[in-house]
Amino acid sequence: MKFTTAFSLSLSLAPAVLSQTGVSNDRMVFGNVLNSWTKLSSGWDLTRGNKTNAITLPIPKNGPIMIQPNKTALVIIDMQNFFLHESLGGNPLGRDVVPTTVNMIHAFRNAGMPVLWTNWGLTENDLINMPPALINGFTTDGTSVTSFGSDMGSIVVPKSDPSIPMTDKIQGGNQTIAVGRKLMRGSWNAQPWGALLNEQLQGVANGTDLYFNKNRLSGMWGPGTPMQTWLEDNSMTTLFFGGVNIDQCVWGTLVDSYYKGYDVILVDDIAATTSPIGATQMVDFNAQVFGWRANSTDILDAVKKAARRR
Ligand SMILES: *[C@@H]1O[C@H](CO)[C@@H](O)[C@H](O)[C@H]1NC(C)=O
Numbered sequence: 374m375k376f377t378t379a380f381s382l383s384l385s386l387a388p389a390v391l392s393q394t395g396v397s398n399d400r401m402v403f404g405n406v407l408n409s410w411t412k413l414s415s416g417w418d419l420t421r422g423n424k425t426n427a428i429t430l431p432i433p434k435n436g437p438i439m440i441q442p443n444k445t446a447l448v449i450i451d452m453q454n455f456f457l458h459e460s461l462g463g464n465p466l467g468r469d470v471v472p473t474t475v476n477m478i479h480a481f482r483n484a485g486m487p488v489l490w491t492n493w494g495l496t497e498n499d500l501i502n503m504p505p506a507l508i509n510g511f512t513t514d515g516t517s518v519t520s521f522g523s524d525m526g527s528i529v530v531p532k533s534d535p536s537i538p539m540t541d542k543i544q545g546g547n548q549t550i551a552v553g554r555k556l557m558r559g560s561w562n563a564q565p566w567g568a569l570l571n572e573q574l575q576g577v578a579n580g581t582d583l584y585f586n587k588n589r590l591s592g593m594w595g596p597g598t599p600m601q602t603w604l605e606d607n608s609m610t611t612l613f614f615g616g617v618n619i620d621q622c623v624w625g626t627l628v629d630s631y632y633k634g635y636d637v638i639l640v641d642d643i644a645a646t647t648s649p650i651g652a653t654q655m656v657d658f659n660a661q662v663f664g665w666r667a668n669s670t671d672i673l674d675a676v677k678k679a680a681r682r683r
């Protein structure tokens with residue numbers, strides 16, 4: 374009975390570090406050597422023991438939190454033409470948070486923390502496996518033929534910036550854009566909106582950012598997604614979230630990340646929705662139960678200070 378011997382030996386060698394439930398005996402440690410938080414006299418230490426270059430962020434509720442920049446990322450969800458562009462009936466509240474989102478992206482990059490973009494980017498195979506409820510959720514005219522993968526026709530936009538709609542104020546010639554097939558990978562409608570397109574392209578080219586396609590509202594659903602694989606491969610623990618819609622794709626991705634053991638922080642002022650106010654209230658309430666909730670204005674100073682220290 375080799376197995377039994379080894380088992381009792383390991384228990385007798387390490388009685389002090391194991392409680393009856395197999396987690397730490399330290400009442401301020403939540404979890405074990407594989408994944409834990411430490412409760413501080415004020416706030417939480419989320420560094421899992423590596424305090425090199427740690428950043429302490431003031432958070433209005435249950436803060437501050439101490440994070441390890443080597444294990445922390447900013448996740449930007451669905452800031453795509455399909456959801457935001459004026460000519461496609463996109464969300465004006467989502468467009469309003471773009472400048473703040475760009476500030477956060479720059480601050481995270483400068484502090485050495487990766488920016489992860491996860492967007493709808495469907496393949497033919499995704500279309501075959503799409504459940505009826507989702508097909509119904511994305512129809513334009515109540516029939517299945519205008520849902521995912523359907524040709525969205527063309528729109529006229531200023532040549533100077535294909536991401537912005539034609540208005541009287543905008544100078545320059547017009548350009549006809551093929552909007553592409555709805556939310557398909559590589560289509561114009563699936564590209565990031567406005568200034569975010571260049572942010573994403575340059576960030577990915579520079580290696581500070583990463584891009585992950587998704588095929589559901591959540592970028593972390595099921596047994597695994599491209600983003601989850603990257604998070605695991607890079608030992609990430611702590612995720613900040615922004616994007617649209619706060620109560621749908623942002624919430625779906627946040628809540629799946631929480632179920633899978635990541636620390637989740639909702640950044641209120643880089644997220645938006647057109648849903649009734651109660652939807653945002655539900656998300657705000659539960660985000661601070663599952664993790665934390667802050668505005669970029671609460672944490673930007675500390676992130677920028679950390680960037681200057683590097
Ligand atoms: C601890 O964090 C530092 C800086 O963030 C990083 O360079 C180092 O590799 C980390 N050490 C371990 C053991 O993860």
Ligand SMILES: *[C@@H]1O[C@H](CO)[C@@H](O)[C@H](O)[C@H]1NC(C)=O
Pocket residue numbers: 442443444485486487607
């Ligand atoms: C974390 O640190 C390790 C070792 O220094 C490095 O290889 C890795 O790229 C770092 N990850 C991030 C996100 O900075």
Ligand SMILES: *[C@@H]1O[C@H](CO)[C@@H](O)[C@H](O)[C@H]1NC(C)=O
Pocket residue numbers: 529539545546547
């Ligand atoms: C561009 O399109 C707008 C809106 O359709 C139109 O008012 C304007 O005259 C067009 N400009 C040019 C240079 O064709």
Ligand SMILES: *[C@@H]1O[C@H](CO)[C@@H](O)[C@H](O)[C@H]1NC(C)=O
Pocket residue numbers: 482572575576579581
């Ligand atoms: C990419 O790197 C270049 C050269 O270091 C820098 O000038 C530019 O600002 C960077 N762009 C982004 C989006 O990080």
Ligand SMILES: *[C@@H]1O[C@H](CO)[C@@H](O)[C@H](O)[C@H]1NC(C)=O
Pocket residue numbers: 433641642666667668
């Ligand atoms: C962020 O700012 C908005 C607008 O001032 C406010 O309604 C919201 O409660 C703030 N969120 C947090 C977490 O403080």
